[in-house]
Amino acid sequence: MAFEPVLTKGIGELDLVDIEVYEKQGGYQALRKALKQMTPEDVHAEVKKANLRGRGGAGFPAGVKWGFLPDDGRPRYLCCNADESEPGTFNNKMLIEYNPHLLIEGILLAAYATKAAQSFIYIRGEFKRGYDVLVKALAQAKAKGYVGDNILGTGFSQEITVHRGAGAYICGEETGLLSSLEGGRGEPRLKPPFPAVSGLYGMPTVVNNVETLCNVPFIVDRGADWFLSIGTEKSPGTKIFSVSGMVRRPGNYELPLGVTLRELLEEHAGGLLPGRTLKAVQPGGASSPVLLPEHLDLPLDFDSVPAAGSILGTAGVIVFDNTVCMVRTALYYAEFFSHESCGQCTPCREGTAWTARILRRIERGEGTMHDLEVLRSLKEKMSGTTICLLSDFSITFLQSVLTHFADEFEAHVRGKACGVHSLEVRSA
């Protein structure tokens, strides 16, 4: 029997943006159940038992995260991280545009469980359509009594405020997001204190990703045991894999965690383009080290991928075939990270800029062997030396391709064809 998707069920067939359609599919039943039959502690316990691991990149269990909130009488806030900006990742965009009520229901349940005073959705500025969809969906939900004061007559109240970003990758980092939401530059903050203790306006705050929150209604409705029956023992549930790059059918594919890379690429993403061979795959966005063809049978879950030397990250799976030059790819990312460094920390601000500069001259055929040595030494200078992880993550892909595709870098340094493209032709 084919696996039945959970979060994406109905997308492309039903107009789930319409609240009536969403309700007909069982929408808002989990909210009703939680508010009428469960305490906030019950909801929290169920999510904790389900071991719902954060889908935004870190894989940290949401239920455990919620448990870090101190019970000290201060107002708490819930922030949904919808600043989906990791290169190669586009599943939150789909959920927001095509299933907004699922997210709203998930936020309401999380707010109930964490006793939040108010919830925020921080949506990236480029998602103008998503913003409009959410604002409209919230108005519908309010009219039906699911959002606002005294929800469903239970005494539980919750406002959900949609906050639009304006183009800054770093706002996806949870403390950068909070700085931005407070009206400032999206500059990350030193941790500890973690947001659970001192977050938005210095108050206890939970930040959860869109896809994470979208799982909550199903966990509440069907129970933790149902959730634990999908995926692997330590990575339960489904994951929406965003597949892009050199495949025939790039797109979002919701599959159980632990699906093999081979099944994802060959059965769902349509395989490679005709006549091409697989060169490398990034399993989790720009910062994930490459996997190689030998890893095709690797199960994609939060533990197996790190064991193979990479990370599942956002599950933005980027596929490179034999026509892709790894030097140029590293340069793309270096330019990107250099532009997106917030500039607070010297190793990141200077390091990302110099990485890009060095890669630019290597790509042109004007680099030196010493440049390669400098690039290889970046880890000790740019990892663990800054406020947030952008600096660390800016060089992980680079380090992996310097190891696995050293010959391409050396060919570029020698000013010769790298086996993928001829430098003379390209620089013309």
Next chain:
Amino acid sequence: MSTPAWVEKRKQDIEEIIGRYPQKRSAMMPLLHLAQEERGWIADEDVEAIAEILGVSKSLVESVCSFYSLFYRRPMGKYVITVCGNIACGLSGAAELTRYLEQRLGIKVGETTPDGLITLLVTGECIAACDGAPALQVNLEYCGNVTFERADEIIELIKKGEDPAAISDRFGIPPVKAL
């Protein structure tokens, strides 16, 4: 410097925006969005007006504004075409598409056509449309799988004054891919 017209015209919206947040300073970005919606870009008097509304310094507003690439501090065309220049689009010909658009519009990236209709930009940030690479946005509305032919059609619609959302409805990226 004169107070921009939107301060009076959008008085209710401004109050509603401030009322959404436990602290007033959070209204900074929504007010910058509002000012840009009114003018198409953010002028010095908009910065000053927002500083006045929020009771903060002009330099703070300026500093926040400059952090975000979607706040424009100079006049833009009525339509802003932003080509995604990140990895998936790059692998699918975004650079060639950009060169084609430059040639077709007679301007370079960052410039506006002399009639003020179209500004062409390239963003290094992935716009999360990798399933429709190469992708671009017209006033932040998505268009995917932009071949040169589709680019021509998009430009024709822009010249006819079509609504960017309607352009996206026609050239957008379907959520589910046909087998």
